Amino acid sequence: MSSMNLEIEKRIEKAIEDLHSQSRTNIAKTARDFNVPYQRLKARWNGRNSKFQPRYADRKLDPAQEKAFCDWIDYNDQNGKSVKRAQILATAISTLQQSNPSESPHIGEKWLKRWLERHPEYRTRRRKSLDIERLLAQDKNVIQEWFSRYQAAIDQYGIQPEDLYNFDETGFQIGVGKDQWIVTRDPRRKIVAGNRTNREYVTVVEAVSTDGFSTPPLIILNVRQLQNRWFEDLIDERIAVTDSGYINDLLAYQWIQLFEKSTRLRTKGIWRMLICDGFGSHLTYEFIKFCEDKKVLLFFLPPHTSHLLQPLDVGVFNVYKHYHSEAIEAATITGCMKFSKQDFLAAISEIRKNLQITYNSPRV
Structure with a gap:
């Protein structure tokens, strides 16, 4: 910018300040008073940016x-x-x-x-899809490298065992249970237990620490609005609703705030670590920024390895669903013809209690 234009720009800025203070705006008189071009001052007053402003303006x-x-x-x-x-x-x-x-x-x-x-440092590239069997055939070196980074992060951030959490979601068909093992003298006899199944989908979001502490679960129902009666049997569980029954960006952001509040007072070190998969809702700007601000270190599993490395997937959710199946069977025996959302919410606290007893019981 030339020195003459720079001087004009300074006078225009002062002229605009003066216009803001006037009870009756007079652009022509102000242009004469500050010795600036009338048309340029008028354009700037009407909101046009100066071509001499920084390029990001x-x-x-x-x-x-x-x-x-x-x-x-x-x-x-x-x-x-x-x-x-x-x-x-x-x-x-x-x-x-x-x-x-x-x-x-x-x-x-x-x-x-x-x-x-x-930003020429960023490039768009096509991400190719691979056959699922090739994805499942994980390279041992990839997994070993992940564990090396995991241990390095724990050492770098001073993560205490009580501050290490795993976060994941699991889905249920509300009234559909799993097959149950029974004991009988007749292995050839066909044994079934039936009820009118309810295939409505629900997602449960859980976070568990290495010492067994769990945060209040988030239960996501596939409905449009909540009903007061659903809360009658809940203890600390939270309910959310979506059209799909799955977690979305907004619910993930609300959940991470619940997680932070639930674990804040029991934190031993400076940082908490949260192991999770790379689902899109966990990668939003708001989610990651909140974690950084609250000193929650996100540590992502390698792609397509949840069936191998996700602790909740591997060691907990199968048992979770076992007790869900038992709740359905118990309701069926007492005459329940359809296990509803109300029945599921009434049973969820007992299901989680049985799960905790299972993992806290001494092994024989």
Whole structure:
């Protein structure tokens, strides 16, 4: 910018300040008083940015938001959870919404293309799908490398055993149980126990520490609204509703706040570690930023290894579902023809209690 234009810009800024203080705006007189071009002052007063302002002035994200945005992408990339374009657009809108809650931010179709042009360090690549059997055939070296990083993170952040948690979701068909083992003298006799099955889907979100402490579970129902009677038999369980019965970005963000509140007072060290899979709801900007602010270290499992490495999946949820099946059978014996959402919610506390007894009982 030339020294002459710089001087004009300074006078225009002072002229705009003066216009704000006037009871009756007079742009022409103000332009004469401050010796600035009338049309330029009028355009600036009507909201047009100066062409001499920093280049980011007409961008959606300011420099601080751009940096936080890049940090979020890098965080996911370094953990092997590279984000998709739709996630980037959704996060940009969310970031703008947080900075201006009263406005409804809009991002055009070409915004991402322009953003990538400004950041040539990022490239778009096609993620190829592999045959599921190839994905399941995990390389032992990959798993060993993950355990090495896991131990290094524990050492670096001083994670205490009580501050180490695993977080996962599991699904139930409310009235569908598993087959039960029985003892009989006649192995050829066909033995069945029937009821009118309820195949409505429900998700239960659990977090458990290495010393057996568990946070209040989040139960997600596939309905449009809550009913007061559902809360009658609950102890510390939380209920949420979605159209699908699955967790989403908003519920994941609300859950991590519940987790932080539930574990804050029992924290022994400075950081807590939360082991989880790379599901998209756990990778949003809000979720990760909250964890960083509250000193919750997210540690992601390698892709497609939950069946091998996810502690809740491997060691807990099968037993969980066993006691769910027993609850269905007990209700059937007493004459229940359809195990409903109300029955499931009434039984969930006892199911979790039996689960805890199973794992706390001494092994024979």
